[in-house]
Amino acid sequence: MVVLQAYQADLLKDLDKGQGPSPDEVAELRRTTDLALRATKQAATAMGRSMAAMVVTERHLWVNLADLGKKEKGFLLDAPVSPSELFGTSIETVIEKFREAKARSAAFKTFIPQWTSFVPFLEMFGPGTLGHTRIMYLIDTSERGADDLPDQLLERGHAEQPLIKVTKPVCKEIQVWPEGSSEALQDCFDTTDWSMFKQAATYNNTTDLQEYAETVTAYINKCTEDVTVVKTITVRANQKPWMTGEVYRLLKARNVAFRAGDEASLKTARANLSRGIREAKRQYSRGISHRFKDSRDTRSLWRGIQTITDYKPPPQTCDSTISLLNELNTFFARFEVQNTSTAQKTPPPPGASVRRSLSRINARKAPGPDNIPGRVLRDCAVELTDVFTDIFNISLNQAVVPTCFKATTIIPVPKKSTPSCFNDYHPVALTPILMKCFERLVMQRIKTVLPPSLDPFQFAYQPNRSTDDAISTALHSALTHLDKKDSYVRMLFIDFSSAFNTIIPQQLTQKLVQLGLNTSLCNWLLDFLTGRPQVVRVGSNTSSTIILNTGAPQGCVLSPLLFTLLTHNCTPSHSSNLFVKFADDTTVVGLISKRDETDYRSEVSRLAAWYRDNNLSLNVEKTKEIIVDFRRAHTQHAPLTINGASVERVSSTKFLGVHITEDLSWTNNTTALAKKSQQRLYFLRKPRRARAPAPIMYTFYRGTIESILTSCITVWFGACNVSCQKTLQRIVRAAERIIGVPLPSLQDIYSTRLTRNRLTLHSS
Structure with a gap:
């Protein structure tokens, strides 16, 4: 051998x-x-x-x-x-x-x-x-x-x-809803005596909320399993979208005939397979064409466009080894600290109506750790309103959130094709859909207590405010100051390390009390942010559970609002400085005159101390600084230091999606927008080859190309030179030739948005 x-x-x-x-x-x-x-x-x-x-x-x-x-x-x-x-x-x-x-x-x-x-x-x-x-x-x-x-x-x-x-086939379990399953669930829940769950969880006239919520959710899951069918499907990376069960059956028959050596049967099986493939392709083509007929059904419309263009394919999956999942779970919980302070709990008032919140649930949202589909909550909103209103009211009265409502499942999504470290994984948090409804009710109640002008320079999660307003405020302050004699501006773009994950709940509740929130609601929020079970899941493999008492989960509705309330008192102490905030993106604008940087440097030092006291981790390596100095006599500017580390000075950086340069020109921003838009013209040509209707192609153009060209257009388009404007307008003309219909020019869009912003400011 x-x-x-x-x-x-x-x-x-x-x-x-x-x-x-x-x-x-x-x-x-x-x-x-x-x-x-x-x-x-x-x-x-x-x-x-x-x-x-x-x-x-x-x-x-x-x-x-x-x-x-x-x-x-x-x-x-x-x-x-x-x-x-x-x-x-x-x-x-x-x-x-x-x-x-x-x-x-x-x-x-x-x-x-x-x-x-x-x-x-x-x-x-x-x-x-x-x-x-x-x-x-x-x-x-x-x-x-x-x-x-x-x-x-x-x-x-x-x-x-x-x-x-070469990707191995992946087996997935999908839940199929037969015809009439929603009506069967409605009848089941309508005839259910929900009071027996509360009676079974009541001991000595006190309701065990944890047991009450768990038994109700388990019963809903059991009823859902009875009316639905779970199928196991095999997903292959090279599987054609037109492949059907009939084609698989014909393919199997062809292989059986080949192994048997029967030439006549093999010839017949091959002919049947060819006919089956042609019919499957025709049916698939008709299905895509049907999605283009009704432009009001945006979901089906987008699915048809995505099928033709292969625009934004689904992300790749992560390795599902248990050891990796445990390490990722520990890494995502690395900001956990010991919290020892407590607060006295007082009975809160009754909760609000739940039916409207349940009826607005997106049925396509992925279920959380409780495995209750959004479709069940939406279709059976009337039947489930009473029992969940009772659970929510007991939760508010006791200032306790059931553990099953606080659980979080993390799905790690690789940022790169070959991740080399834990930072190369993006954590996607799945929380119970039912808890999101409850959070929306609580959020409405919190907003009624807060003053309307709580933080005038926080532009995120505020009505009639956007990134355009944040950028315009920062640049307007800088340009106004630069008109003065012997002046320049230093702009510091601060970066945090997982800002939401470092919130100390006890410090947050103390600030909420100062803002006027009652003690019972603050205690409820404290319980909501502590004792949260977290696991990491990939496929059928799940890591061990970690209990978190620090941070606000990013998959929750309340987290952005709570972060803005935590940082509302982070304001400058000198009138020559300005803090522009958009969620966790903070920009310090230092208006410096006569080379006196004392106020600016002391402000940055005080800001770093404030972050440290509030357990916010400042990432100095990713923090950048731009110096805008138009004076003829240029001087050497001393570097800025934070916590003993020098901040990198750059000539250009990205600020809320817009490229800002030290000369305040827009050439870099225009080049970046043109490059990204030209790349997406490739996807626009695919629907034309598939003979998609012009209105459909126009919708795709607005969502993928025009949205890029007009991002924050009210900030930079008016200050662009003619050459930059022509560069972007050429892309619009190229899209016109592809679609075959006239498109609005960037100048018209710019004028329209300026008018709309002016009317919005006037009405507010």
Whole structure:
């Protein structure tokens, strides 16, 4: 038995994309290739019946053995080498069997077990990875060792630039709602005596809210399982969207006929499969066309456009090993600190109506850890109003939130194709949909207590305010100050590390009491933010549970409002400084005159101390500073330091999606917008090839291209030079030619939005 070892010749590994080998490299390549081919020929002759393995190597690793005389993957030979010269008669026998497959299926099928048995041979190059393989050799190591081949040209193992990722099929469980299932649930909940759940959880005239909520949610889940059907489906990365169950059945019948060796049955099965595929494609095409007919159904409309353009495909999945999930769970909870302060709880007033909140639930939202679908809560809002109103009122009265309502499931989504650290995973938090409804009711109650002008320079989560207003406020203050003599501006763009996750609930509730919120509601918020179970889940694997008592979960409705209330008293102490806040994005504008930076530097030091006292982690490495100085006599500006570290001074940075430069020009911003918009013109051309209606293409243009070109347009378009405006307008004209209908110019959009903003300011 001949022992074979696989090697990879990778001469071009150090070359950039698109470069070819140099003449010296080609000469060395020829010598190495000839040597390897001679060794391969000897190994092939000795293999005899196992010659089918060479066919597998050729088929899976893109080595064109029949046409090595041409330039193939960067390889050249002095003369063409035919399969017969390389392998003798064995390879010809296999090729002949391939050619005669239709005539002699029964004889050909005897080669299939040999052909498939050598597929695992490729696993030594890395499972699921096929790369820029220059050529693969099977060397007879029993007579010729690896030392006979040049070391600099041979590497064992993975190809260095993977091109194809082979993804394993993923099994998923989906919940199917048969016809009439919603009506059956409504009848079930309408006839349910909900008071028995409360009676069972009441001990000594005190209701155990935890038991009450858990039994009600478990009962709802049980009823939902009774009227729905759970199916297990297999999702493959290369699965065509038109594949149906009927096509799979015909494909299976074709394979059975092939294995049986019945030529007549095989011919019939192939014909049936071809007809089934054509019909499946026609049905799929009709389904997409139907989505374009009703422009009011935006969800179906967008799904049809996304299918044609492949715009924003679903993100890749994360590795589901339990050890990785536990490490990620610990990493996401790294800001946890010990909280020891307590507050006295007092009975709160009754809660508000729940029916309206339940009826507005988005049925397509992913369920949280309680597994109650949004469709159940929305369709059965009338039947479930009384029991959930009772649970919410008891929760407010006792200032206790059931643990099952506070649970959070984190779904890690990789930010990169190959994550290298925990920061390369984006945590997506899933919380119970029912709790989101409750949070909205509480949020309405909080807003009624707060003064309307609580934080005039907080532009997030406020009515009639946007990023345009935040940027305009910062730039207007800077430009107004620069008109003065001997003045310049320093703008500090502060970055936090997971700002929401570092909130101390006890400090937050103390500030809420100062704002006028009653003690019972503050205690309810304290219980809501503490004792929160958190797990990380990927597929069917789940990490161990961690209990959190710090931070506000980002998947909750109340978290943004609570963060703004925490930072409402973070205001400048000097009139020459300005804090512009948009959620956790804070910008310090220092208006400096006569080179006196004392107020600015002391303000930054005081701000850093405030963040430290409130447990907000300031990321100095990502914090940037821009100095706008138009004076003729330029001076060297001393660097700014925060917590002993110097802040990087940059000439340009991104501020709320807009590129700001130290000369306050808009060339960088225009270039970035033009580049991003031109890339999306590619997706706009796909619907035209599919002959999509012009109104549909216009809708897609507005959502993907116009939204980019007009982002914060009221801030920068009027200050752009003519060249920048023409650059962006050319993209609009290119989209006009693609769609075939006139589009509004950027100047018209700019004027319209200015008028709308003026009317909004006047009405407010």
